[in-house]
Amino acid sequence: MMKHYKHQIQTILLGLLLLVMALLCWFHPEQLYSDSERRVLAGAPELSWEEIRSGDYMRDFEAYTLDQFPGRDGFRRLKAVSALELFRQLDNNGLYSAMGYTSKLEYPMHQNMMDHAAGRFQRIWDLYLKDSGGPVWLSIIPDKNCWLAEESGRLSLDYDQFIQTFRSLAGEEMTYIDITPCLSLEDYYRTDTHWRQESISDVAQTLAAAMGRELNGEYETVTLEEPFYGVYYGQSALPLLPDRLSYLTNETLENCTLTSYDTGKPVDKEIYDLSQAGSRDPYELFLSGSDALQVLENPNADTDRELIIFRDSFASSLVPLLAEGWSSIVLVDIRYVDPAMLGAFIDFHGQDVLFLYSTLLLNNSLGLR
Amino acid sequence: MVFSSIPFLYYYLPAVLAVYFLVPRQGKNLILLLASLFFYGWGEPACLPLMVLSVAQGYVFGLAMEKSKQQRWKKLWLLLTLACSLGALLWFKYAGFFVGSFAAFTGIPVPALKIALPIGISFYTFQIMSYSVDVYWGKTAAQKNPIHLAAYVSMFPQLIAGPIVRYTDIARQLERRTHSWEKLSLGIRRFLLGLGKKVLIANQLGALCGQYQSLHEPSVLFCWLYACAFTLQIYFDFSGYSDMAIGLGRMLGFDFTENFHYPYVSRSVTEFWRRWHISLGSWFRDYVYIPLGGNRVSRGKWLRNILVVWMLTGFWHGAAWNFVLWGLWYGLLLLGEKLLWGRGLEGRPVLSRVYVMLAVIFGFVLFNAASLSDALDCMSGMLGLGGLPLCSGEALYYLRSYAVVLILAVVGATPLPARAFRRLGERFEGVFTLLEPVGLALILLLSTAYLVDGSFNPFLYFRF
Numbered sequence: 001m002m003k004h005y006k007h008q009i010q011t012i013l014l015g016l017l018l019l020v021m022a023l024l025c026w027f028h029p030e031q032l033y034s035d036s037e038r039r040v041l042a043g044a045p046e047l048s049w050e051e052i053r054s055g056d057y058m059r060d061f062e063a064y065t066l067d068q069f070p071g072r073d074g075f076r077r078l079k080a081v082s083a084l085e086l087f088r089q090l091d092n093n094g095l096y097s098a099m100g101y102t103s104k105l106e107y108p109m110h111q112n113m114m115d116h117a118a119g120r121f122q123r124i125w126d127l128y129l130k131d132s133g134g135p136v137w138l139s140i141i142p143d144k145n146c147w148l149a150e151e152s153g154r155l156s157l158d159y160d161q162f163i164q165t166f167r168s169l170a171g172e173e174m175t176y177i178d179i180t181p182c183l184s185l186e187d188y189y190r191t192d193t194h195w196r197q198e199s200i201s202d203v204a205q206t207l208a209a210a211m212g213r214e215l216n217g218e219y220e221t222v223t224l225e226e227p228f229y230g231v232y233y234g235q236s237a238l239p240l241l242p243d244r245l246s247y248l249t250n251e252t253l254e255n256c257t258l259t260s261y262d263t264g265k266p267v268d269k270e271i272y273d274l275s276q277a278g279s280r281d282p283y284e285l286f287l288s289g290s291d292a293l294q295v296l297e298n299p300n301a302d303t304d305r306e307l308i309i310f311r312d313s314f315a316s317s318l319v320p321l322l323a324e325g326w327s328s329i330v331l332v333d334i335r336y337v338d339p340a341m342l343g344a345f346i347d348f349h350g351q352d353v354l355f356l357y358s359t360l361l362l363n364n365s366l367g368l369r
Numbered sequence: 370m371v372f373s374s375i376p377f378l379y380y381y382l383p384a385v386l387a388v389y390f391l392v393p394r395q396g397k398n399l400i401l402l403l404a405s406l407f408f409y410g411w412g413e414p415a416c417l418p419l420m421v422l423s424v425a426q427g428y429v430f431g432l433a434m435e436k437s438k439q440q441r442w443k444k445l446w447l448l449l450t451l452a453c454s455l456g457a458l459l460w461f462k463y464a465g466f467f468v469g470s471f472a473a474f475t476g477i478p479v480p481a482l483k484i485a486l487p488i489g490i491s492f493y494t495f496q497i498m499s500y501s502v503d504v505y506w507g508k509t510a511a512q513k514n515p516i517h518l519a520a521y522v523s524m525f526p527q528l529i530a531g532p533i534v535r536y537t538d539i540a541r542q543l544e545r546r547t548h549s550w551e552k553l554s555l556g557i558r559r560f561l562l563g564l565g566k567k568v569l570i571a572n573q574l575g576a577l578c579g580q581y582q583s584l585h586e587p588s589v590l591f592c593w594l595y596a597c598a599f600t601l602q603i604y605f606d607f608s609g610y611s612d613m614a615i616g617l618g619r620m621l622g623f624d625f626t627e628n629f630h631y632p633y634v635s636r637s638v639t640e641f642w643r644r645w646h647i648s649l650g651s652w653f654r655d656y657v658y659i660p661l662g663g664n665r666v667s668r669g670k671w672l673r674n675i676l677v678v679w680m681l682t683g684f685w686h687g688a689a690w691n692f693v694l695w696g697l698w699y700g701l702l703l704l705g706e707k708l709l710w711g712r713g714l715e716g717r718p719v720l721s722r723v724y725v726m727l728a729v730i731f732g733f734v735l736f737n738a739a740s741l742s743d744a745l746d747c748m749s750g751m752l753g754l755g756g757l758p759l760c761s762g763e764a765l766y767y768l769r770s771y772a773v774v775l776i777l778a779v780v781g782a783t784p785l786p787a788r789a790f791r792r793l794g795e796r797f798e799g800v801f802t803l804l805e806p807v808g809l810a811l812i813l814l815l816s817t818a819y820l821v822d823g824s825f826n827p828f829l830y831f832r833f
Binding site for chain 1: 370374375376378379380382383384411412413414415549550551553554555557558561573585586762763766769770771772773774777802805806809810813814815817818819820821822823
């Protein structure tokens with residue numbers, strides 16, 4: 001009799017659980033975007049005979065059910081916590097937390113990606129810089145795995161070897177500026193890939209000094225009240241504490257202007273776009289995000305020297321700190337613009353040129369045009 | 370559609386169970402058939418007509434055999450149904466392989482055949498053939514009701530990955546079966562345990578095996594790690610799927626035969642094959658080995674019978690030479706045990722188990738290799754012959770990262786956990802009554818979490 005009740009209770013309980021979950025799946029309102037994952041979610045596929053016959057409908061339906069699963073973020077968190085705590089895995093989908101920081105494994109060194117990036121830089125050299133006559137520098141920003149991965153027993157790049165390899169690929173035309181000694185783990189956000197602007201004024205000074213400019217480096221630090229949940233917060237799905245986002249400002253910077261040529265026409269933008277503070281990616285506060293082509297002009301500069309920076313998103317928070325040293329800084333992101341088009345917007349005539357890229361981008365460089 | 374997917378768990382299954390239990394007994398097989406056709410069509414809509422035709426020919430020739438008074442007519446219908454079943458299997462699964470092998474051996478340029486493999490064709494073809502042969506042998510009466518026969522062949526719990534259910538085993542249940550709280554409860558338990566085996570263990574081991582494919586620093590340790598992980602993955606994957614199939618069958622009132630019985634504790638390869646994919650092994654025994662004469666023939670013919678059966682067993686798993694060699698590997702080991710070293714293993718539990726596991730692990734390296742050269746590379750790496758370092762940082766990292774999963778898998782592949790749970794259940798029956806549904810609910814929720822996160826979710830036996 002006891003067994004009979006046991007079977008009855010077990011069936012009813014588990015059947016109810018299945019039913020409730022199923023009803024939630026069927027009637028859960030559709031969401032368009034996942035803030036935590038920073039991506040558009042799959043919607044319900046369109047039902048048509050052609051879609052069914054090809055099998056596309058079924059595949060899209062499965063993607064839809066995964067993306068629109070009720071409590072998706074909670075289930076992702078359950079998975080992440082159980083992978084790391086229950087199964088004691090060292091990473092979850094390549095993401096790991098150690099020493100209070102969260103990061104993504106960057107391993108192994110992708111020689112083909114480095115070749116690709118070096119090839120893209122060479123193309124810019126051949127198109128514009130060879131005949132321009134100005135000095136060209138290269139600096140590589142190590143990502144935070146440099147201080148975190150090996151230290152915490154995770155797979156790690158050999159950063160010295162990486163930098164040496166890329167320097168030799170880039171050629172002797174570029175003078176290398178080593179900024180690694182200026183950096184430490186604390187200079188990066190705990191939940192994001194990027195570095196903290198308030199911690200990298202020494203990096204700016206090192207770069208400027210190497211390029212023959214001296215910076216005052218005195219700023220006022222403004223810390224935003226909104227919590228900053230970096231890109232790894234959503235990706236890892238772990239219950240992480242948010243970062244705080246600060247920016248540095250002074251009188252020089254307040255008088256600078258930023259113009260974006262993302263659409264081909266000049267558009268005024270903010271050096272610090274505070275409206276981004278509560279957005280999906282608050283790091284876009286710096287230079288209003290990464291655009292294909294931006295110009296930062298400093299009307300109070302004590303020089304008419306100009307700087308062109310080929311860059312990734314790490315430069316967004318660094319460049320304001322370099323503003324003092326040049327009359328204008330042109331920022332080019334060749335992920336968003338074909339270098340062949342740059343001649344229509346930039347007159348290369350001997351300006352200082354800096355290639356400033358992170359190891360993350362150089363090791364995953366397919367996006368470079 | 371696979372069982373370990375959100376569409377199955379939370380869309381298809383609740384809907385099918387609800388309708389199935391709402392309709393009266395007479396309509397249940399029709400619901401089962403329609404649900405099964407939908408299930409199959411969901412994954413392979415283009416292959417649905419092939420399965421329907423296969424069932425139809427099995428039905429027609431089965432009836433024809435039963436109605437034939439003369440043996441030669443019976444035989445003719447049998448040969449025709451076998452020709453239809455085997456013809457479809459040969460064409461869809463093996464034609465490309467034969468054409469490719471012919472071109473490779475002769476050097477004659479023959480255009481490659483690119484034929485899509487219908488999911489589960491090996492399973493449902495074998496079910497139809499066993500039905501036809503059993504009707505021919507008079508072991509069972511031909512099924513008069515086409516819905517019953519179609520429901521048997523296409524029954525979604527066992528349609529795409531087995532176990533290979535014999536018609537004779539469930540013929541009575543097709544027409545009259547009972548449903549009870551106990552069957553439902555035990556079915557749900559079995560299904561959820563299988564789901565956990567598949568999603569929480571096999572998929573994670575699969576991810577580890579995937580690392581081997583993109584290996585940056587090869588080493589002897591990583592070769593072993595991969596070989597052991599795959600050996601465990603395929604067990605948890607396939608036995609987990611079989612558990613889910615058996616559990617679903619039980620929920621629907623059917624008793625399917627067991628397909629696995631802790632094969633990795635075997636003390637001989639002979640015993641291993643009594644515990645591994647039992648429904649396939651017994652199918653080949655009953656429908657190939659014994660009709661060929663089994664062991665009641667001359668020694669030469671017996672040797673031939675064994676090698677033929679094992680070559681076919683390997684070939685059943687896939688149209689590639691590595692599967693043929695994998696089957697022959699077991700054929701040779703079985704012969705070795707019968708003729709040479711079988712007695713030497715008796716009374717040596719440790720040595721015999723080490724021998725079986727080594728045979729199985731090396732066998733699965735061959736089984737899972739994309740090519741023979743890949744298999745040889747991995748095996749030579751395992752034996753330290755490839756000039757690889759013993760260890761690498763990468764190998765140690767993944768060993769540490771997957772240590773808990775590997776330990777759980779090793780222990781879970783033995784009868785120890787089940788035995789321990791049974792004993793505890795007997796001792797603390799009240800507590801277990803409460804805890805069991807909680808534990809099962811946790812498995813469902815955790816598996817759901819792994820599925821929602823879009824983790825690695827292949828199903829190895831789909832290709833068969």
